[in-house]
Amino acid sequence: MTTTQQFAQQTKKLIDDLKSVCANYGLGNDGNEFKIITQVFLYKFLNDKFVYEIKQLDKRIGNAKNWEAALNKLSDDEYEMLKMQLKESTAHIKKDHYISTLFARQNEPNFADIFDSTLVDIARDNSDIFSVLTGGGEKIVLFENLSKYVTDKRDDFCKAIVNKLTGFSFEHIFNEKFDFYATIFEYLIKDYNTNSGGKYAEYFTPHAVAKIMARCLVPKKNGRKVQNVTCYDPSAGSGTLLMNLAHEIGEDKCTIYSQDISQKSSGLLRLNLILNNLVHSIHNIIKGNTILEPYHKKDNGKLEQFDYIVSNPPFKLDFSDYSKDLESKENHDRFFAGVPKIPEKKKESMAIYLMFLQHIIYSLKAKGKAAVVVPTGFITAQSGIDMKIRQKLVNEKMLAGVVSMPSNIFANTGTNVSILFIDKTNKEDVVLIDASNLGTTVKDGKNQKTVLSHTEEDQIISTFNNKEAVDDFSVVVSYEDIASKNYSLSAGQYFEVKIEHVDISCDEFKSKMNDFTNCLDKLFSESTKLERVIKKQLSGLNYE
Incomplete structure (x- = not known):
C-alpha cells in the first residue's frame, strides 16, 4: 500500500x-x-x-x-x-x-x-x-x-x-493534489449531500460530468495559456464543478466566485476550497438567491461578468413568490427570453433552469465560455423560452456544442441531461455529440445509474475538442445548418441515413427481379383464393 x-x-x-x-x-x-x-x-x-x-x-x-x-x-x-x-x-x-x-x-x-x-x-x-x-x-x-x-x-x-x-x-x-482531496471530500459529505432535505436539496454532480465540462472548457493544449481568470457558478452546491474547473486551469491562476441559496451548500463549498488550496476565493462565496438578488456586481451596480461559468442548476423549483419581480424593466436584458408562466397546480414544475441559463449568458464576458447541465428536452423544444434561448445562441454565434449524456448519469433523477457549451469566441462550426449509448448501468442504493469508463470520458472530450465527426456519435455543423433544422441541437437529427449498395451483374439483377415477380404472383393467387372463401362465408350468414 x-x-x-x-x-x-x-x-x-x-x-x-x-x-x-x-x-x-x-x-x-x-x-x-x-x-x-x-x-x-x-x-x-x-x-x-x-x-x-x-x-x-x-x-x-x-x-x-x-x-x-x-x-x-x-x-x-x-x-x-x-x-x-x-x-x-x-x-x-x-x-x-x-x-x-x-x-x-x-x-x-x-x-x-x-x-x-x-x-x-x-x-x-x-x-x-x-x-x-x-x-x-x-x-x-x-x-x-x-x-x-x-x-x-x-x-x-x-x-x-x-x-x-x-x-x-x-x-x-x-x-x-486535487484527486486526493476530491475523493476525501466526497467521502466526507456522502451522507449529507442528498436530495432528502426538501426543495433546496443539493445534488452531487457526478465526476464524469464535471470532468467533461472542465476539460472541454479548458482543453489541455490551451491550459497553460489561461492566466488570472474568473470562474463562477450561480448555483454552486458543494462546488464539484468549480473545483474541477479550477484544477484544469490551475488553482493559482483563477479566482472563484459563487452564489447558492443553501447555507449548507455554502459551508460545504468553503470546506472544498480550503482542501483544494483556494482559500483566497472564500470571501467570494455568497449565500443568497442568485435569480432574485444576484450579489456579484461591478462598482457601477451592473452585474459582474466572468471568464468561465459552470453550472448544474435546479431543474424544478417553485419561484412563484417572486416571479413577477423578475419581469421588471431592470431585468429585461438579463432575462431576454422571458420568465416561465406559473402552472396553477404544479408550481415546482416551473423551468427554473431557464432563468439560470439566461443569467449565465448575461454574465459572460465578451470572450467568455460556459458549460451548463440542461434537461435534454431543452435542445429540441419547438417553441417558448427554450427556443428563444437557442435562437440567441445560434444567431449571435456563441455556441460551442452539446453533449447528450446517457440516461441515469445522475442516480437520483430520471431526467435525461445534456451539457450545453457556450463560447462567445466560436464563430465557426459547432460540435453535437450523442453519448447516450455509452456507459455501464450499475446499482446505486435503490437507484440505477450509468457510469462512464475513463476511456469513454476521454472519447467524448477528445471528439469535442478536436471537432470530429464520428458515425452515429458526433456531427460538426454550421450555424446555418442548425437554423435550417429549427435550431435543434440534437446530434441525431443531423446523422446521415446510410443505404448500403451492393454491386451485382445484369444476370443477377434479372434473376432477382424474376424471383420477386414469381413471389408476388404466388401471393396474389393466394389472396384471390382467400377472397373467395371470405365471400362464401359471408353469404352463409343469416340473421337467425
Whole structure:
C-alpha cells in the first residue's frame, strides 16, 4: 500500500470514527450531524496545517522531538512574528487552541465549554479570511458551539471527539493534489449531500460530468495559456464543478466566485476550497438567491461578468413568490427570453433552469465560455423560452456544442441531461455529440445509474475538442445548418441515413427481379383464393 493510500485510509477512518461518536450520543442521522462532522474535520485539518507551516518556517521547531514544547518556549512577540509569516491560506491558531492542548485538558470541569470556546475563538480570529457572506452582508463563520446539539453528557461527547483527533496528523498529505482531496471530500459529505432535505436539496454532480465540462472548457493544449481568470457558478452546491474547473486551469491562476441559496451548500463549498488550496476565493462565496438578488456586481451596480461559468442548476423549483419581480424593466436584458408562466397546480414544475441559463449568458464576458447541465428536452423544444434561448445562441454565434449524456448519469433523477457549451469566441462550426449509448448501468442504493469508463470520458472530450465527426456519435455543423433544422441541437437529427449498395451483374439483377415477380404472383393467387372463401362465408350468414 502506498503512503497516499495509507493516509487516505486513515482519513476515511477518522471520518467514520467521528460519525460513530455522533451515533453513540444520539446524533446518528440527525440533521445536525453533518455540522459536527464537517466542522470538527475542518478544525483538525486547519490545526495540522498550522503546525505544518510553523515547522516549515522555523526548523528548530520542525526538528524538535517535542514541537509543542519548542513552540511554547517562544515569547508572545516571537510567536506573533512567526504567525505573520504564514501563508494567507493558513488559519492563525493560538497556543491554547491546539488539539494537543485540548487533549491535555479533557478531564477539567466543564470541558464542553472549553471545547466550544476553542472553536468559536478560532472562527472569530480568522473571520476575515474564512467567513462566507450572505446576500445581506452577514458573516457565516467557520465554527459554532457544537456541544449544544447533545442533550446530555456534553463533556463526555467533546472528550470522545477530541480523542479521535489525536490518532494521526494530516501533516504528511498537504502536498497531495486535487484527486486526493476530491475523493476525501466526497467521502466526507456522502451522507449529507442528498436530495432528502426538501426543495433546496443539493445534488452531487457526478465526476464524469464535471470532468467533461472542465476539460472541454479548458482543453489541455490551451491550459497553460489561461492566466488570472474568473470562474463562477450561480448555483454552486458543494462546488464539484468549480473545483474541477479550477484544477484544469490551475488553482493559482483563477479566482472563484459563487452564489447558492443553501447555507449548507455554502459551508460545504468553503470546506472544498480550503482542501483544494483556494482559500483566497472564500470571501467570494455568497449565500443568497442568485435569480432574485444576484450579489456579484461591478462598482457601477451592473452585474459582474466572468471568464468561465459552470453550472448544474435546479431543474424544478417553485419561484412563484417572486416571479413577477423578475419581469421588471431592470431585468429585461438579463432575462431576454422571458420568465416561465406559473402552472396553477404544479408550481415546482416551473423551468427554473431557464432563468439560470439566461443569467449565465448575461454574465459572460465578451470572450467568455460556459458549460451548463440542461434537461435534454431543452435542445429540441419547438417553441417558448427554450427556443428563444437557442435562437440567441445560434444567431449571435456563441455556441460551442452539446453533449447528450446517457440516461441515469445522475442516480437520483430520471431526467435525461445534456451539457450545453457556450463560447462567445466560436464563430465557426459547432460540435453535437450523442453519448447516450455509452456507459455501464450499475446499482446505486435503490437507484440505477450509468457510469462512464475513463476511456469513454476521454472519447467524448477528445471528439469535442478536436471537432470530429464520428458515425452515429458526433456531427460538426454550421450555424446555418442548425437554423435550417429549427435550431435543434440534437446530434441525431443531423446523422446521415446510410443505404448500403451492393454491386451485382445484369444476370443477377434479372434473376432477382424474376424471383420477386414469381413471389408476388404466388401471393396474389393466394389472396384471390382467400377472397373467395371470405365471400362464401359471408353469404352463409343469416340473421337467425
